[in-house]
Amino acid sequence: MLATVKKITTTNMQDGTRLAAVDLGSNSFRLEIGHAAAGQFCRTDYLKETVRLGNGLDHQSRLTPQAMQKGWDCLGRFGERLCAFAPQAVSAVATQTLREAHNRDDFLSHASTLLGFPIQTISGDEEARLIYQGVVQALPDAPERRLVIDIGGRSTELIVGNGRCAQQMASYPVGSVIWSMLYFPDGDLRADAFDLAEQAARAALAPAMAFCAPHQWDVAYGSAGTVNAVVDVLEAAGWPPGHVSQEGLDWLLDKLLLAQRAGPLGMMGLREDRKAIIGGGLSVLRALFGLLGLTRLEQSLGGLRHGLLMDLMRNPA
Secondary structure, eight states, X not given: OOOOOOEEEOOSOOTTOEEXXXXXXXXXXXXXXXXXXXXXXXEEEEEEEOOOGGGGBOTTSOXXXXXXXXXXXXXXXXXXXXXTSOGGGEEEEEOHHHHHOTTHHHHXXXXXXXXXXXXXXXXXXXXXXXXXXXXXXXXXXXXXXXXXXXXXXXXXXXXXXXXXXXXXXXEESOXXXXXXXXXXXXXXXXXXXXXXXXXXXXXXXXGGHHHHSGGGOSEEEEESHHHHHHHHHHHHTTOOTTEEEHHHHHHHHHHHHHHOBSTTOOOXXXXXXXXXXXXXXXXXXXXXXXXXXXXXEEEOSOOHHHHHHHHHHHSOO
């Protein structure tokens, strides 16, 4: 579908140059297309498919044939949109699921052929750097100390920076897809499952207190699907838009416990593709609120693919 125009202010790019970023996430694959104009990236198209590659790792950390085929089918469709793009105009990256997959080379070899461009599996630190870069480009210039949180399908990135400069960052193997698989495997939304999921997430994320303690940042921003999904549900229920509060998270937990199962959820604002992973995503988000002393998390309009686009525009070939 055609998305709202997105502008990224930067330099070094000739007007009219077409650019694209591809993000192979653990839950969704995303493609953003646009062009340079007066030092900005203007978005003209955006595609997202819920591939849920993160569900496709078997007990030996190998992608199943079915998971690979679903990913290849999506990238073939993306490749059709990119067939006229110059080699230096497209940046494609893979994240946590393909960092874990022992047969990632088998997947990526065919995936790159279908897409028509090389796909790089980036490290957790590089993913965090790109996320911070993508988030802050959508914010006003300010000297505030920023905490950026990105809860993905199989990893969570935490970054602390000052203004536009990232200073400390880390990636943790905690996310909405893997936590839903571990603690809500049958889609049952029970209080004891939420308790266990939150405790496990807090334990896995505890090392982040070394650089994300409340006295080390001024404003917290949330990027990616889990935060966006929670904001959408809260806003549809009449909560203030654009941020998440502890009170909102408590309200949402109560609603999910009343519903008991993810499948038949009829909650306004909750997209169909988020139902199966809302339990895991909410558990991780609640764990972060408790661990880091959060009372309010601002929704960010930027993220990983916007960081990729900024790199393309700053370093034209």
